[in-house]
Amino acid sequence: MFSYEFMRNAFAAGTIIAVICGIMGVFVIARNMSFLTHTLSEIGFSGAAFGVFAGWAPLNGMLLFTVVSSVIVGQLSARSERREAATSAISALFIGMGILFLSLANKNASYATSILFGSVIGISVSDVRQMLWLSLVVLIVVFVLYRFLKFDSFDHTGARVKGLWTNALSITFLVLVALSVSVAAQIVGSLLIFILLTLPAATAKYFAHTVGGMMVLAIALALIGVWSGLTLSYFTNYPVSFFIAAIEAIFYFVALGWQRLQTAE
Amino acid sequence: MTNAPILKLDHLGVTFPNNPVFSDLNLTIRQGEVWSIIGKNGVGKTTLMRTLLHQLRPTQGKVTYLPSVNDVRIGYVPQFRNIDADYPLTIRDFIGLNLTGWKLPWLSAKERVKVQRIIEQTGLTELANRPIGQASGGEKQKAYLAQALVEAPNLLILDESTASLDPVTKTELLDLVTELNQRLNLTVLFVTHDIPMAQKYTHQYLMMTPGKVEQGPISQLTDDKVWEGENV
Numbered sequence: 001m002f003s004y005e006f007m008r009n010a011f012a013a014g015t016i017i018a019v020i021c022g023i024m025g026v027f028v029i030a031r032n033m034s035f036l037t038h039t040l041s042e043i044g045f046s047g048a049a050f051g052v053f054a055g056w057a058p059l060n061g062m063l064l065f066t067v068v069s070s071v072i073v074g075q076l077s078a079r080s081e082r083r084e085a086a087t088s089a090i091s092a093l094f095i096g097m098g099i100l101f102l103s104l105a106n107k108n109a110s111y112a113t114s115i116l117f118g119s120v121i122g123i124s125v126s127d128v129r130q131m132l133w134l135s136l137v138v139l140i141v142v143f144v145l146y147r148f149l150k151f152d153s154f155d156h157t158g159a160r161v162k163g164l165w166t167n168a169l170s171i172t173f174l175v176l177v178a179l180s181v182s183v184a185a186q187i188v189g190s191l192l193i194f195i196l197l198t199l200p201a202a203t204a205k206y207f208a209h210t211v212g213g214m215m216v217l218a219i220a221l222a223l224i225g226v227w228s229g230l231t232l233s234y235f236t237n238y239p240v241s242f243f244i245a246a247i248e249a250i251f252y253f254v255a256l257g258w259q260r261l262q263t264a265e
Numbered sequence: 266m267t268n269a270p271i272l273k274l275d276h277l278g279v280t281f282p283n284n285p286v287f288s289d290l291n292l293t294i295r296q297g298e299v300w301s302i303i304g305k306n307g308v309g310k311t312t313l314m315r316t317l318l319h320q321l322r323p324t325q326g327k328v329t330y331l332p333s334v335n336d337v338r339i340g341y342v343p344q345f346r347n348i349d350a351d352y353p354l355t356i357r358d359f360i361g362l363n364l365t366g367w368k369l370p371w372l373s374a375k376e377r378v379k380v381q382r383i384i385e386q387t388g389l390t391e392l393a394n395r396p397i398g399q400a401s402g403g404e405k406q407k408a409y410l411a412q413a414l415v416e417a418p419n420l421l422i423l424d425e426s427t428a429s430l431d432p433v434t435k436t437e438l439l440d441l442v443t444e445l446n447q448r449l450n451l452t453v454l455f456v457t458h459d460i461p462m463a464q465k466y467t468h469q470y471l472m473m474t475p476g477k478v479e480q481g482p483i484s485q486l487t488d489d490k491v492w493e494g495e496n497v
Contacts, residue, residue: 143370144367147362147364147368147370148365150370151362151365154348154352154354154359155346155359155362155412156347157343157345157346157347158412160320161320161341162365163318163319164365204353205353206351208353209355210354210355210358211352211353211354212371213353214353259351
């Protein structure tokens, strides 16, 4: 399997994605932003389609759309009571735009499928390098802002009282999610990216005892899902995103069952 | 000797569009004093606290933290907090959240000592490693108090933080606050509806009623005044 360059690239990219999604996922879960992450994935699809239409690399279109829209979404949904409605409206608009751009670019359905569901074949060494740089940016910002992000994500009331700039933090966080979505969409596709940004962390929260522990476990679960998914996809020829989604969902349901058993005892 | 003033409100007023909340509020709070802020719901107690925390700009007058007390640090303990019961956030971790700044993600040895000292002072030693989501109402309030205290505040605001507690836990928490007030000369603002508790644990009162604010030593808060305040 590793004699093929595309598989080596896919594993390298998958490892980067798992680390980024494991770390960011902890904050996504703590901030109850799973639905918003899903919207950013759809915006990513629209951006990738725009990239194709404009003759750019899909990743660049994705980056442009997700980063700009994360700032807009952050402003629109600063008040949680209107977050759901604002997110739904933006989600619908961007899916429609994605379909329009693909149609304008004269690309066929299989191209749309590869953007939506990801592909392991098309990942080059330069793609891996670009993902690595973007991930380093995300990691450095999270490292620098870690204490602020942790306070605001796990105890928003306390952070506001402390006088932390919670709105600015929220927008910065959404931009980081946008970068993560763009990086991770390379393998699992834009439609299923929220799987890696939510499920490993959502599973980890039932087993970990500290936030740091939750992060390590989320990274481990994401790594298991991505590596196993790539391996199974290689041997069966079925889509990698299906395997990753299935593995992460199984982990989550097992965790949920385990937690219920614990509560019942 | 009189303690130095820590906080001064000069003709303070807040008006929401077409809704004056309170106006012309004058108050001087000195270091080490314990005040109860009382009044029925909707009278503006929380608005006043938000103004003191600089979350709301007054429409009239001003709030001054006096320079006689260097670096006024405010600790705030609310009644509720939205914390998921499943978060792997231990009480120790929760207390440490308040130690922010441009620092490394993990707590330094010095900061860990600080957290441990507060855990011991607030009687949370046995519970320190329990997830905060699984703590009882009283344990959570103690953890909120500990988090507010970890940055060594000189002004502590308890915003109806005992409202949902049973009488025993309420007394336990307020005994602890009294002890901290005496030992650390901590200034306390206790927002409450519980008049007997206010009479037992505070030195001064500020009673807010629509269109009127009254203040004085707690010994002068008679039942007649309370009845009048609640029926305006």
